Amino acid sequence: MLKMAPSALLDHYLGISRLLAGQLEFRSAIRAVAAEIAHIIPHDHLDVCIIMHGGKYHTAYETGIETAWGNDPPALVSNSPIRSLLWGETSYLLTDDACADPRFDFEGAFFRPIFEQGLHSRIHVPLKVQGEIIGALSCSSHQVGLYSLDDVANGQAIADLLAPYFFALRTAEQAQQSAIVEAEVRAREEGLRLGALKLTEALEAERQRIGMDLHDQTLADLTRLSRRLERLTHEPELSGEALEPLARSLQHCMQDLRQIIEEAKPSVLQLFGFAEAVENHLGRSIRDSGATIDGTIIDKTHGVIDQLEPSVSVALFRITQEAINNAVRHAQAETITVSLSDAPDGVLIEVVDDGIGIDKARRRHGGGINNMKTRARLISARFSIAETTRRGTRISIHLPRDLHPQPHITIGQET
Incomplete structure (x- = not known):
């Protein structure tokens, strides 16, 4: 690939900076600068992957070709074909043919889009902010052996332009998600508080119902039994016939009491x-x-x-x-x-x-x-x-x- 004049490179870098201005989300940002990047590094597929908060997952935003990398976010960093770059184990990845490069094909690697789309030549450089890797810029071509170390250097310069902007977008997105989670927690706590209040009111109503049942039913029955017993104490002789209504009332009273208890305690x-x-x-x-x-x-x-x-x-x-x-x-x-x-x-x-x-x-x-x-x-x-x-x-x-x-x-x- 022919080298570009420094002045032309500078113009394209400035163009990338201008195009980033005003972009409020990752996908629109990478698509806005794709054509300008293509003047510096020709590509058939361009993507930026951003490591999510916590470092376990990452999300890819792509342009040129839509693949499963961008359609099925988020994904485990440990399964990324470029995990060695994202983990800081290497400073860049350059390959003439990723379809035959063992660095991209390891156990558990999500490398299927490489073969499905024929992404042979590939460049991967890290996105860094204050020494921390927040993601990676990737350029891919259907052509075998297209890229060189000069393209790696140009790719890193582009990544250095993109990194602060994407870091700001990631920070804003995390702040928004945190605010949503906090609002949901507050709403859930308020819902539980109101729910507990309603349940307390329902329990109080149930307590009053049980009290009324005991007063109007069981207590009344026991009062009648007490009066019958008092009258029977004045009888000179007690017979089974005289005690039968008393026994029957007592059984009914016990049955009603069991019903109240059963409703109160399952x-x-x-x-x-x-x-x-x-x-x-x-x-x-x-x-x-x-x-x-x-x-x-x-x-x-x-x-x-x-x-x-x-x-x-x-x-x-x-x-x-x-x-x-x-x-x-x-x-x-x-x-x-x-x-x-x-x-x-x-x-x-x-x-x-x-x-x-x-x-x-x-x-x-x-x-x-x-x-x-x-x-x-x-x-x-x-x-x-x-x-x-x-x-x-x-x-x-x-x-x-x-x-x-x-x-x-x-x-x-x-x-």
């Missing part, structure tokens, strides 16, 4: 596991309602829910319990199906009925839906409620495998 869940507790609650709710409802539970979890933290499994049970209660009491359904499944992305619980649908049912149990949303948010589960494709309602609770997702709640039409 003992079946603790004793027999999640699926059994859900099946027990579904059957009892249908029986107590007096309605003709076909209830089915499908369990494909193999007991995985029982291996969760107790607070998480209890919360899932409470959400499922409320969904069943709503379907039984308000949906006017003929069938209710509870599905429990375990997938690679987490646990999914669905309560599906063929009742009157969301719009009509929501007016009757809006508070219950809010409680389910709050419980789901506090365990980082995703809650959704939607109409089924026919009619009725589908309530879904998805607990991701890592148990640390972003809370997400949707209400809409199921497709």
Whole structure:
């Protein structure tokens, strides 16, 4: 390749500097200067890879030819064909034919685009800022043996022009991402705070309900029993016939008390596991309602829910319990199906009925839906409620495998 006059080189370097001005993102910047760089180093493919914060991954921005390097970011630096340059083990890479150069083809290397696009001659020089390698500039040609050490020197001069600008872009991008993450954390903390407040209010309402049940039902029954006992103490003789109403009332009182305790503490869940507790609650709710409802539970979890933290499994049970209660009491359904499944992305619980649908049912149990949303948010589960494709309602609770997702709640039409 013929050497370019110093004055011409200087003009092209100044052109690169002018073209960089005003570019606000990596891809537009590299495309803006590609033609000017081509006057100095002819190429069929040009890319700049930028090492991301932390140094483990890098992202490629390319022009001339679109390859998997630029289409599938980010990628591991350790799998880059030019990792020796990015790690500072060599000051440059120059090859007459990368398709036959073992430096680019090692175990785990992502070198496929070299062969797919026939990128034979290649130059790679580092982008450095204050001695730190932040990435690399790469020029490639279909022609074999095109580049020389003079091209390496010119490439390094271009890289030195690009590096400060790209460093500023990377810093701005990292600051923007940090601001987004910080805002998301604040929003999540505020959501959890509001969720905890709503749950506290719901628990207080539940405490008051239990108190009223005990006062209006159990305490009243015990008062009546006490008065009967007081009257019986004045009877000269006690007979079995006289004691039978007392025993029957006592049994009813005990049954009512057990029901209140069962609603307050899911003992079946603790004793027999999640699926059994859900099946027990579904059957009892249908029986107590007096309605003709076909209830089915499908369990494909193999007991995985029982291996969760107790607070998480209890919360899932409470959400499922409320969904069943709503379907039984308000949906006017003929069938209710509870599905429990375990997938690679987490646990999914669905309560599906063929009742009157969301719009009509929501007016009757809006508070219950809010409680389910709050419980789901506090365990980082995703809650959704939607109409089924026919009619009725589908309530879904998805607990991701890592148990640390972003809370997400949707209400809409199921497709």
